[in-house]
Amino acid sequence: MTARLIDGKSLAERLRRQVAAAAHNFTAASGRAPGLAVILVGDDPASQVYVASKSKQTIEAGMRSFEYRLPSDVSAAALLAQIAMLNSDEAVDGILLQLPLPDSLRARTQEFIAAIDPAKDVDGLHPINAGRLVADQPGLVPCTPLGAMMLLAQIHPTLDGLDAVVIGRSTLVGKPLSLLLLQQNATVTMAHSRTRGLAQLCQRADILVAAVGRREFVTADFVKPGATIIDVGINRIEREGKSRLVGDVDFASVADVAGAITPVPGGVGPMTVACLLANTLNAAEARLRLPRSAWLRG
Structure with a gap:
């Protein structure tokens, strides 16, 4: 394995500590x-x-x-x-x-x-919050894409000009994550399991996000050497009589090609719940017209 592991567990722990400190301040103020x-x-x-x-x-x-x-x-x-x-x-x-x-x-x-x-929609799925994201206006953002962006910031302090391919078009992950990447000046291609020439398309990506919902779908031949891989998938499989979790990326083969990769488990998953807590606090702050806490980006 040559790729750097992007540790979502430790980053989520740090974000939860930040949320706890800010929640303490909120309680004291309100x-x-x-x-x-x-x-x-x-x-x-x-x-x-x-x-x-x-x-x-x-x-x-x-x-x-x-x-x-x-x-x-x-x-x-x-x-x-x-x-x-x-x-x-x-x-x-x-x-x-x-x-x-x-x-x-x-x-x-x-x-x-x-x-x-919509002011309490901490999943960021209400049509008003979705519209705010499209319009680049303040709102509540879906937790998994928000966590994925925080993980990317560990590898790329800036996304300016980078090519990003997102495999998956769901309203929960693929679409909002594509918009967040665009806001950070990445050049974004949204693809899916039926995209023609998908592997060849992905080979140009500096950032490849797998959110297609199919276990180990992305293999080494999808990956540009040195690319950053964000694996959003969570799939339970049975191997050798044991149950285990795998992502939408064939980790063993891709890790030998990529520059950095999120593991499953321990990557995007822990960040999702941590970002839910962050969204809850931000929603509380907005409802009481208190300054919103600025969350960890890198």
């Missing part, structure tokens, strides 16, 4: 701690583990954690009522609807996201 509310619908085991981790880290950062667990057969009207209640709750600064929703509600996911007060 008389209350910032509050994050998470709505979990159904009993998906992976979602339950993820929500428990978020709650633990929220409390450790000096914030209040509110959990609302609804049955999988909850009605759309009841879920909308829960969101409306949290919108009006002054103790809640951030609202996160854990996705994916159960099958019975999944088709209406965008309706539920749009029901969240």
